[in-house]
Amino acid sequence: xxxxxTVLAIVWLPNxxxxxxxxxxxxxxxxxxxxxLFRLSLTESSVYPWLGDMCLNIGPRLSGSxxxxxxxxYSFDLMQExxxxxxxxxxxxxxxxxxxxxxxxxxxSGGTKLExxxxxxxxxxxxxxxxxxxxxxxxxxxxxxxxxxxxxxKGKIVFFNEEMNPENIYTFHSYGHCVQHRxxxxxxxxKYGAVGAIVRSLNLRIDxxxxxxxxxxxxxxxxxxxxxxxTRDAEIVSDLLAKGEKVELxxxxxxxxxxxxxxxxxxxxxxxxxxxxxxxxxxGHLDSWDVGHGAHDDGAGVMQSLAVLELLKKSGYQPxxxxxxxxxxxxxxxxxxxxxYAEQSKKQGLNHVACIESDxxxxxxxxxxxxxxxxxxxxxxxxxxxxxxxxxxxLEEGGSGADIGPLKTDDNVLIGFVPDSQRYFDYHxxxxxxxxxxxxxxxxxxxxxxxxxxxxIDKYGLK
Amino acid sequence: xxxxxTVLAIVWLPNxxxxxxxxxxxxxxxxxxxxxLFRLSLTESSVYPWLGDMCLNIGPRLSGSxxxxxxxxYSFDLMQExxxxxxxxxxxxxxxxxxxxxxxxxxxSGGTKLExxxxxxxxxxxxxxxxxxxxxxxxxxxxxxxxxxxxxxKGKIVFFNEEMNPENIYTFHSYGHCVQHRxxxxxxxxKYGAVGAIVRSLNLRIDxxxxxxxxxxxxxxxxxxxxxxxTRDAEIVSDLLAKGEKVELxxxxxxxxxxxxxxxxxxxxxxxxxxxxxxxxxxGHLDSWDVGHGAHDDGAGVMQSLAVLELLKKSGYQPxxxxxxxxxxxxxxxxxxxxxYAEQSKKQGLNHVACIESDxxxxxxxxxxxxxxxxxxxxxxxxxxxxxxxxxxxLEEGGSGADIGPLKTDDNVLIGFVPDSQRYFDYHxxxxxxxxxxxxxxxxxxxxxxxxxxxxIDKYGLK
Numbered sequence: 001x002x003x004x005x006t007v008l009a010i011v012w013l014p015n016x017x018x019x020x021x022x023x024x025x026x027x028x029x030x031x032x033x034x035x036x037l038f039r040l041s042l043t044e045s046s047v048y049p050w051l052g053d054m055c056l057n058i059g060p061r062l063s064g065s066x067x068x069x070x071x072x073x074y075s076f077d078l079m080q081e082x083x084x085x086x087x088x089x090x091x092x093x094x095x096x097x098x099x100x101x102x103x104x105x106x107x108x109s110g111g112t113k114l115e116x117x118x119x120x121x122x123x124x125x126x127x128x129x130x131x132x133x134x135x136x137x138x139x140x141x142x143x144x145x146x147x148x149x150x151x152x153x154k155g156k157i158v159f160f161n162e163e164m165n166p167e168n169i170y171t172f173h174s175y176g177h178c179v180q181h182r183x184x185x186x187x188x189x190x191k192y193g194a195v196g197a198i199v200r201s202l203n204l205r206i207d208x209x210x211x212x213x214x215x216x217x218x219x220x221x222x223x224x225x226x227x228x229x230x231t232r233d234a235e236i237v238s239d240l241l242a243k244g245e246k247v248e249l250x251x252x253x254x255x256x257x258x259x260x261x262x263x264x265x266x267x268x269x270x271x272x273x274x275x276x277x278x279x280x281x282x283x284g285h286l287d288s289w290d291v292g293h294g295a296h297d298d299g300a301g302v303m304q305s306l307a308v309l310e311l312l313k314k315s316g317y318q319p320x321x322x323x324x325x326x327x328x329x330x331x332x333x334x335x336x337x338x339x340x341y342a343e344q345s346k347k348q349g350l351n352h353v354a355c356i357e358s359d360x361x362x363x364x365x366x367x368x369x370x371x372x373x374x375x376x377x378x379x380x381x382x383x384x385x386x387x388x389x390x391x392x393x394x395l396e397e398g399g400s401g402a403d404i405g406p407l408k409t410d411d412n413v414l415i416g417f418v419p420d421s422q423r424y425f426d427y428h429x430x431x432x433x434x435x436x437x438x439x440x441x442x443x444x445x446x447x448x449x450x451x452x453x454x455x456x457i458d459k460y461g462l463k
Numbered sequence: 464x465x466x467x468x469t470v471l472a473i474v475w476l477p478n479x480x481x482x483x484x485x486x487x488x489x490x491x492x493x494x495x496x497x498x499x500l501f502r503l504s505l506t507e508s509s510v511y512p513w514l515g516d517m518c519l520n521i522g523p524r525l526s527g528s529x530x531x532x533x534x535x536x537y538s539f540d541l542m543q544e545x546x547x548x549x550x551x552x553x554x555x556x557x558x559x560x561x562x563x564x565x566x567x568x569x570x571x572s573g574g575t576k577l578e579x580x581x582x583x584x585x586x587x588x589x590x591x592x593x594x595x596x597x598x599x600x601x602x603x604x605x606x607x608x609x610x611x612x613x614x615x616x617k618g619k620i621v622f623f624n625e626e627m628n629p630e631n632i633y634t635f636h637s638y639g640h641c642v643q644h645r646x647x648x649x650x651x652x653x654k655y656g657a658v659g660a661i662v663r664s665l666n667l668r669i670d671x672x673x674x675x676x677x678x679x680x681x682x683x684x685x686x687x688x689x690x691x692x693x694t695r696d697a698e699i700v701s702d703l704l705a706k707g708e709k710v711e712l713x714x715x716x717x718x719x720x721x722x723x724x725x726x727x728x729x730x731x732x733x734x735x736x737x738x739x740x741x742x743x744x745x746x747g748h749l750d751s752w753d754v755g756h757g758a759h760d761d762g763a764g765v766m767q768s769l770a771v772l773e774l775l776k777k778s779g780y781q782p783x784x785x786x787x788x789x790x791x792x793x794x795x796x797x798x799x800x801x802x803x804y805a806e807q808s809k810k811q812g813l814n815h816v817a818c819i820e821s822d823x824x825x826x827x828x829x830x831x832x833x834x835x836x837x838x839x840x841x842x843x844x845x846x847x848x849x850x851x852x853x854x855x856x857x858l859e860e861g862g863s864g865a866d867i868g869p870l871k872t873d874d875n876v877l878i879g880f881v882p883d884s885q886r887y888f889d890y891h892x893x894x895x896x897x898x899x900x901x902x903x904x905x906x907x908x909x910x911x912x913x914x915x916x917x918x919x920i921d922k923y924g925l926k
Contacts, residue, residue, distance in 0.1 A: 422908070
């Protein structure tokens with residue numbers, strides 16, 4: 001693989017030095033130090049070419065795939081070049097494969113015949129080998145499903161058509177509400193004898209792209225195939241049903257779950273000069289869904305996390321605490337990497353004083369959501385005045401990230417990086433999540449924002 | 464033309480009413496009222512379909528073009544449907560036409576022969592009819608130009624290659640610095656005997672799209688053709704020159720300036736119930752460059768301004784002051800509409816207490832820049848706590864907008880709407896400024912932010 005980033009070098013900023021025995025941004029006051037971190041990120045960061053290399057030369061990286069292992073090697077090599085002492089942490093991961101491209105069309109009693117775009121949900125079983133056809137019945141809520149009951153549902157495909165609520169300014173709140181149907185729709189529909197579950201894509205705009213994501217089965221319930229349908233096609237189906245037409249769906253998908261395979265988390269770090277046992281962890285997930293490039297979700301997050309270490313090195317800052325980056329494997333359909341990392345950390349007695357996850361896209365930074373020990377939460381929020389100048393205003397209590405969740409203790413703090421959320425669900429889990437949907441400057445500003453927070457936590461501590 | 468917006472209706476929100484004699488958001492406290500404005504904008508605004516209609520059915524709208532006049536009619540019709548008493552204000556505008564698509568390639572002494580993407584600057588003369596070829600000489604600053612002098616410049620094409628500074632977080636600051644070469648490069652180069660001026664596109668990313676914009680000639684100086692070259696091609700030319708190669712440019716463009724033609728500003732308003740003579744003006748410019756759709760620049764701004772009136776009507780708010788929207792004609796290459804509007808306003812003795820321009824793209828709102836009477840500026844900034852919840856944090860002193868500039872008095876305040884600036888120059892004045900580059904929610908949030916500020920100004924006044 002041809003990497004298009006240039007060789008990294010530690011920049012000592014000699015012209016900024018006021019004292020002979022101190023280096024880099026350590027001699028600057030906080031505002032000037034953070035100015036310098038933003039300047040470096042906007043002019044010298046490798047985050048964009050790193051992400052570009054991974055997206056364009058490897059592509060999407062579903063757990064268990066050849067590309068996921070290529071991404072592990074690529075990440076290890078990047079960390080080695082950066083000199084952050086990389087290690088691969090073994091973990092067994094699920095291995096679900098999509099097989100052939102899905103095929104689907106609708107036929108209505110009024111004479112409409114139309115191809116529709118569906119994408120199997122991760123973990124779903126296949127349809128019959130040659131596909132099948134069944135009537136569609138639409139619901140919006142679990143209550144709708146229960147009200148229809150077995151009599152009306154048996155033998156049909158249940159179409160979960162809850163729209164993401166456009167009223168929430170922070171779009172993740174709308175996602176959090178709707179995702180239950182994607183996750184549990186097949187189980188609940190099967191309880192009433194449904195033969196398949198189709199879920200409206202979790203996308204706030206109307207377009208032709210289906211958005212996948214993980215789903216589940218339960219042991220005691222029949223397994224039925226599940227897929228997402230594009231919002232445009234969801235609207236078409238719903239309109240036909242609203243007119244009183246009968247709508248049938250022909251649907252063929254050939255996905256399957258193979259035995260678990262070995263994979264890895266990839267870990268790198270800069271050892272702390274004063275408190276090496278106190279770890280400030282930065283991370284995202286290396287795996288992605290198998291469509292698009294996994295650019296925003298979560299190539300952006302892992303490369304930003306690593307670019308924080310690059311930026312600290314370039315700035316000449318010597319962290320007192322250990323700054324560790326973890327590229328977690330298998331966030332999307334199992335969280336195995338996160339669980340394994342947490343388990344091994346416990347065995348080793350590691351002390352993660354703060355963990356920061358970037359897994360909400362590579363968009364313009366808006367703030368951080370903080371959870372954990374209340375005193376530490378308030379300490380993080382107290383850094384707000386130092387960050388507002390850079391457009392980072394929203395330091396608030398809130399959820400952090402799936403991968404760092406298992407690292408929560410009574411004494412630490414978990415932080416989710418919060419970029420602007422308006423466009424995220426245009427790309428999330430869909431073929432549109434490609435490198436060209438990432439803006440270089442937005443990605444770099446995110447990197448700088450996280451680095452600035454790490455700098456403040458390391459400099460002032462959290463006690 | 465088929466409009467895809469639906470018929471508008473005033474929503475009285477009967478279920479929110481606490482008093483029989485009051486209506487809509489007037490009965491709510493400020494936070495609830497602004498919540499309601501955002502909710503309405505994200506669920507019922509016509510701003511996105513209005514903009515889509517104009518971009519996709521009319522397209523770009525350079526002053527003097529047939530499309531500009533179609534846009535005047537379209538805007539008038541929209542205002543009529545909305546019931547805001549539209550009027551067309553006549554104004555004579557420049558009529559510059561691009562003619563055939565530009566053609567250009569480079570030939571270097573090292574054997575490189577390559578087509579490059581150039582776009583005539585607005586106001587430029589044509590090249591010789593069959594094009595011409597001349598050596599390229601690169602400069603970054605006016606000082607470079609003076610240092611080279613007539614001996615080295617005569618007979619050559621001067622290539623102004625100043626990069627936009629990536630270090631500014633607010634990208635307009637970088638634009639403000641570089642734009643001098645686009646505006647004045649042909650004049651300064653001609654003083655030394657240059658036969659043409661090529662300017663690096665004002666774009667922070669490296670891509671193949673040239674970005675046009677206005678330029679000027681001076682009476683006593685020879686007129687030479689001027690064009691923008693894409694950032695990718697600017698880098699290629701600069702690299703060849705840095706290697707010591709001689710680079711010649713073949714260049715053909717057939718643009719010309721025709722006699723001025725009549726056009727119009729389009730004005731609509733809701734009369735104030737208590738202080739009808741106090742005008743709060745909202746505006747943007749209806750004209751655009753002749754490439755792309757003029758979607759962000761400034762279709763977004765005019766449609767947001769009109770959508771503020773729609774939103775006020777939908778909310779049931781009865782403004783005490785007159786809320787006037789102006790779609791200015793010819794901001795891009797003459798500012799004739801703005802000057803005419805200001806002149807007529809002076810004649811009529813109109814009192815514009817506050818003017819708000821939206822002309823920085825349809826991106827996620829970040830704040831407002833405010834200038835004018837110091838007391839009023841501070842009053843506007845004092846509204847900040849009411850807007851932060853919606854991500855609108857940056858109420859600061861700063862420049863407002865080109866179209867409202869002529870309306871400045873000692874007693875009023877001019878306000879520029881500030882959306883996120885990171886992506887603006889990816890699209891500005893280029894073929895990429897198309898409707899699909901506008902995110903519906905970002906556009907709607909901008910509309911809501913402006914409406915909220917208008918609501919606060921109208922409710923509390925500015926004294």
